[in-house]
Amino acid sequence: MAEEGSWIAIVDDDRSVLRALTRLLRGRAFHVRTYESAQQFLGALPDGLPECLIVDQQMPEMTGLELFQNLTRRGLQIPTIIITAYTDNGLRQRCESAGAIAFLSKPLQDTSLFAAIEDAYRRGGKRGHEPLQV
Numbered sequence: 001m002a003e004e005g006s007w008i009a010i011v012d013d014d015r016s017v018l019r020a021l022t023r024l025l026r027g028r029a030f031h032v033r034t035y036e037s038a039q040q041f042l043g044a045l046p047d048g049l050p051e052c053l054i055v056d057q058q059m060p061e062m063t064g065l066e067l068f069q070n071l072t073r074r075g076l077q078i079p080t081i082i083i084t085a086y087t088d089n090g091l092r093q094r095c096e097s098a099g100a101i102a103f104l105s106k107p108l109q110d111t112s113l114f115a116a117i118e119d120a121y122r123r124g125g126k127r128g129h130e131p132l133q134v
Contacts (some may be wrong), residue, residue: 008117011041011062012083012123013059017106021054025112027131030117038062039114048089049078052101052120053098057084059092065095072099073087079120 008030010021018034025032033050035041038059053071055064063072064082071078082095085106092103101123102116 004029005104006051006121007033008052009033009041009063009078010054011035011038012054012056012061013037014056016107017056021108024113027113037044038064038070041067045076049076051079051124052079052117053078055080055082057082057095058086059114065091065098065100068095068098070099079122079123081116113124 010018010025010032012018012021013036014037014129018036022032022034033043033044038055039061041053041055053068055067057064064080064084066081068080071080079088079097079101081102081104082100083104083106084091087105095103101120102112104112104116
């Protein structure tokens with residue numbers, strides 16, 4: 001369960017992925033906000049920062065890695081999980097080198113996703129977050 005007031009942002013241009021991840025995470029008592037593009041997420045930054053960002057790599061206009069790098073250049077350290085339907089070891093290495101928490105392949109495995117989210121919460125420094133029951 002997530003600490004009250006903290007939330008997870010999901011950025012994916014596929015509405016079915018947004019719906020599925022939202023249901024999965026809300027079923028574990030996480031607060032979730034969804035965005036259909038990197039630009040939409042960036043536009044919402046004045047409303048506050050998420051505890052964790054889950055972002056699709058393959059999106060039009062700005063990829064997940066480009067969004068993560070954009071945030072880093074702005075000095076915003078949001079623990080980020082990059083998800084993709086395309087397995088590419090070179091891309092995985094670039095994402096990990098850039099500082100992403102995890103690089104996960106679709107279809108997502110619940111255990112891998114929740115382990116990455118737990119790591120994101122740990123790195124984000126929130127206190128009172130209970131360990132996930134996977």
